[in-house]
Amino acid sequence: MGYLDLLPGGIRSPALPTGFISLGSIPLSWEATRRLFSLRRPETAQESGFVWRRAARRTSLAPTCRAKSVCVVSGKGGTGKSMIAASLSSLLARRGPTLLLDADLGVGNAHILQGVSPRHTVADVLAGKTELAKALHPCRPNLDLLAGGSGLAHLAHLEGADMDRLSMGLRSVENRYDFMVVDSAAGLSGQTLAFAAACDLILVVTTPAVTALTDAYAFMKVLWSRCPDGRVRLVLNRVQNRDQGIEAAERLCNVTQRFLGQAPECLAYLPEHTSAFEATQERRPLVEDETSNPLVEEMKQLERLVEEQWAASGSRSMAAQLAQHLFA
Ligand SMILES: Nc1ncnc2c1ncn2[C@@H]1O[C@H](COP(=O)(O)OP(=O)(O)OP(=O)(O)O)[C@@H](O)[C@H]1O
Ligand SMILES: [Mg+2]
Numbered sequence: 001m002g003y004l005d006l007l008p009g010g011i012r013s014p015a016l017p018t019g020f021i022s023l024g025s026i027p028l029s030w031e032a033t034r035r036l037f038s039l040r041r042p043e044t045a046q047e048s049g050f051v052w053r054r055a056a057r058r059t060s061l062a063p064t065c066r067a068k069s070v071c072v073v074s075g076k077g078g079t080g081k082s083m084i085a086a087s088l089s090s091l092l093a094r095r096g097p098t099l100l101l102d103a104d105l106g107v108g109n110a111h112i113l114q115g116v117s118p119r120h121t122v123a124d125v126l127a128g129k130t131e132l133a134k135a136l137h138p139c140r141p142n143l144d145l146l147a148g149g150s151g152l153a154h155l156a157h158l159e160g161a162d163m164d165r166l167s168m169g170l171r172s173v174e175n176r177y178d179f180m181v182v183d184s185a186a187g188l189s190g191q192t193l194a195f196a197a198a199c200d201l202i203l204v205v206t207t208p209a210v211t212a213l214t215d216a217y218a219f220m221k222v223l224w225s226r227c228p229d230g231r232v233r234l235v236l237n238r239v240q241n242r243d244q245g246i247e248a249a250e251r252l253c254n255v256t257q258r259f260l261g262q263a264p265e266c267l268a269y270l271p272e273h274t275s276a277f278e279a280t281q282e283r284r285p286l287v288e289d290e291t292s293n294p295l296v297e298e299m300k301q302l303e304r305l306v307e308e309q310w311a312a313s314g315s316r317s318m319a320a321q322l323a324q325h326l327f328a
Pocket of ligand 2: 081
């Protein structure tokens with residue numbers, strides 16, 4: 001496709017005749033689509049996007065989606081999300097095609113941890129300069145990156161139409177991948193929550209510091225208030241030893257159980273280790289260096305547990321979910 005554009009109810013492509021849209025891989029006229037979904041004709045451009053999302057909700061338009069998704073989040077910044085997302089995506093890429101999506105759209109740095117300088121970022125996609133498929137940057141065999149914006153404050157809080165465009169673009173590529181890893185911005189922005197809610201699994205990363213635990217609690221509180229069935233698992237990072245991690249996770253879970261009515265399972269206790277800093281400085285994922293150390297071993301164990309979690313749940317179209325959660 002030369003470019004993608006949102007029309008009443010679907011994706012327009014220059015490859016299709018005027019008045020036709022593409023639903024999945026099936027070209028349909030807008031009128032046929034409208035009849036299929038028993039929709040009335042939208043009256044405004046804004047409303048047309050809404051009609052599309054309603055149609056997407058009524059039907060499973062991406063039944064063949066195979067990408068399992070995980071979103072790495074935290075309430076507080078600097079807890080190790082990008083380090084974990086980079087390592088996890090590198091490990092998953094050994095098993096199948098993987099997309100790393102830098103959802104820190106304003107000040108993304110996932111490309112730094114992969115040691116690449118992508119020509120295009122999500123900012124270009126949103127500005128209509130390129131289609132999302134062409135903005136994907138190959139990092140290593142089986143691993144592509146959609147880079148976030150760099151120093152672009154306006155991308156930190158996107159308008160609905162921008163997120164809609166992003167969701168449509170993702171929809172066009174997600175069937176290429178077995179795994180999608182989302183590296184989030186810290187905090188509770190609407191777009192971070194939407195990405196988290198859209199993924200099959202959410203890893204809330206915290207350190208044992210009380211400020212990080214408090215912010216992790218705040219994140220879960222807001223997430224579950226919007227999306228009660230969000231599948232949250234904890235990752236305790238930068239622990240001095242396993243006991244410290246277990247104690248911090250228990251404290252957090254006691255509070256979530258008491259006030260939010262559920263307590264997330266903790267999947268990993270990642271130790272504080274100098275190799276994380278070294279990998280960052282060398283602009284490579286921690287696990288690319290084959291040298292074994294306690295942090296690398298725990299990361300590999302985390303990757304196995306993430307796959308187990310996915311096996312228990314099955315996968316949905318992350319792009320379709322994203323559209324739903326943005327406008328729910
Ligand atoms: N287990 C660890 N041991 C030692 N250092 C670590 C560990 N995990 C992360 N770090 C270091 O902490 C710093 C912050 O990590 P990272 O950039 O991954 O955090 P982040 O949560 O993505 O931050 P932001 O919220 O700004 O996106 C980096 O310098 C990284 O090397
Ligand atoms: Mg980060």
